[in-house]
Amino acid sequence: MRIGILTGGGDCPGLNAVIRGAVRAAEVTYDSTVIGFRNAWRGVMEDDYEPLDVEVCRGILPRGGTILGTSRDQPFAREDGLKLVRKAYDRHGLDAIIAVGGEGSMGVVNELHQNGFPVIGVPKTIDNDIQLTEMTFGFQTAVQICTDAIDRLHTTAESHHRVLVVEVMGRHVGHIAIWSGLAGGAAMTLTPEEPFDIEEVCERIVGRHRKGRYATIIVVAEGALPKPGTFQIPEPEVDSYGHKVLGGIGHILEREIHGRTGIETRTTVLGHIQRGGSPVAFDRVLGTRFGVAAVEAALDGAWGEMVALQQGRIGRVPVKDAIGSLKTVAPDLLRLNTMFQPRLPGDDHPGIPE
Ligand code: F6P
Numbered sequence: 577m578r579i580g581i582l583t584g585g586g587d588c589p590g591l592n593a594v595i596r597g598a599v600r601a602a603e604v605t606y607d608s609t610v611i612g613f614r615n616a617w618r619g620v621m622e623d624d625y626e627p628l629d630v631e632v633c634r635g636i637l638p639r640g641g642t643i644l645g646t647s648r649d650q651p652f653a654r655e656d657g658l659k660l661v662r663k664a665y666d667r668h669g670l671d672a673i674i675a676v677g678g679e680g681s682m683g684v685v686n687e688l689h690q691n692g693f694p695v696i697g698v699p700k701t702i703d704n705d706i707q708l709t710e711m712t713f714g715f716q717t718a719v720q721i722c723t724d725a726i727d728r729l730h731t732t733a734e735s736h737h738r739v740l741v742v743e744v745m746g747r748h749v750g751h752i753a754i755w756s757g758l759a760g761g762a763a764m765t766l767t768p769e770e771p772f773d774i775e776e777v778c779e780r781i782v783g784r785h786r787k788g789r790y791a792t793i794i795v796v797a798e799g800a801l802p803k804p805g806t807f808q809i810p811e812p813e814v815d816s817y818g819h820k821v822l823g824g825i826g827h828i829l830e831r832e833i834h835g836r837t838g839i840e841t842r843t844t845v846l847g848h849i850q851r852g853g854s855p856v857a858f859d860r861v862l863g864t865r866f867g868v869a870a871v872e873a874a875l876d877g878a879w880g881e882m883v884a885l886q887q888g889r890i891g892r893v894p895v896k897d898a899i900g901s902l903k904t905v906a907p908d909l910l911r912l913n914t915m916f917q918p919r920l921p922g923d924d925h926p927g928i929p930e
Contacts (some may be wrong), residue, residue: 577608577671579874581628583642584616584650584677584684586699587854590713591642594676595869596633603630606875611668613763616677617684618649623667637860640717640853646819650684655656658691665693670842672874676700676866679899680790682882688894697882697895698866702851705902708893709884713859718745718850723847726760726793733791738911739781739833739841743826745850746750746797750851750905753797754913763792763919766829769798769904774806777829778836780918785839792839796829798822807832818841823847852904866892 581598583591595612602608605723610628626632626644636643664670670814674719675685676698699706704715722744733740742762744752750767757765764780765773777794784790799822802809809828812820825841834841856862864884869883869890882895 577606577874578669579608579770579871579916580613580620580625580668580670580673581608582613582616582673582675582891583643583644583646583700584675584681585646585648585700586702587641587646587851588702588712589640589851589853590859591676591700592636592639593713593855594698594870595628595643595688595862596636598674598771598923599867600630600790600806601868601871606871607877608871611670612644612899614894615645615647616681617648617651617657617661619663620673621642621649621651621692623656623664623699626670626767627713637864638854640851640855648680650680652684652687653827661675661693663868663874672696672879674698674870674874676817678809678816679706679902682706682899685882686899688748689895694874694877694879696870696878698870699882699884699898699899700754703746703749705747705749705904706898707901707903708882708898709886710888711862711885712773713749713863714769714851716828716858717853717856718752719759720856721850721853722752722756722795722846723759725844726756726795729793729844730761730791732795733756736759736840737785737791739792739794739837739839739907741795741826741829741841741843742842743798743823743832743845745846746900747799747820748904750797750800753795754905754909756917758909760795760851762795765795765913766800766834767797767905767910767913769910771801771803773831774832775837776831776920779920780836781833782837783920784918785837794829794833796825798825799826801826843891851855
């Protein structure tokens, strides 16, 4: 087979493991060839590509980012997009394109499949919010980076008896926030799944600090929102692709917490640090498994399917079933999060004694 591969959307540790896995499986096991399109669908439409082989992929496994580059360009945003994609298939004699990307990219895979293109999806996002796959590579790396940061912040928070707010990624879901909040022993973690009441957050903080010896770490997902009717936050700006540019809720919380409690409060926004650098072992292995599985899906002609992690094994699902909604944090983890926050009188759960 001749296979094209591309990486789209925000980058993510483990993308190079997918590319390497796909190339090795294609070349060594299945006597096939792979070309890589640069900067996602832009490379397909502008014929910007490079031949990939085992030699080219040497040494990329521990590298963050993507050797192919990425963009949010996609064929359905241009009038001539589909025609250009068809040309690319013909020009290179492609039997398949493997598209590695997030929710938006999986939407493109679905539409291309419906237009008759042989295409396979590989789910990618540090946010871990794609349906029907238990995990996406990059997520564990992001969680580890956040946990390491929280560990460091504990000691300085304690020295100053401060509240430290840590803002982590998670546009629509709180997977990174909950995992790193639990792993880092945050006092409270605020997620998009459960809008917060600022009064209540402050009461819990004051309760802790009244005991005299506590500092407080609050983890907040960038997409977390106050409960409607509590207080207003400004609308985020929108980038050239129509995506809301998030980041800022941490500083808003800092202002509110300081203003309402009088306790000195500071904010750390981890931002793109969460997406950079070397993937942890889990993400390298998952990326490798996804890359190999995507080539095998192409060889099976499983067009319009997405590889997925299900009960620890690699399977495939129709990409149409994986889009349209996002995978939110499971109720048991949300409950665990609530159990580990400072207790208030009237809480209907045991909480943690202070
Ligand atoms: O979707 C993954 C993600 O990392 C989000 O958590 C974050 O909001 C967004 O990408 C940031 O995107 P950009 O790289 O365009 O700033």
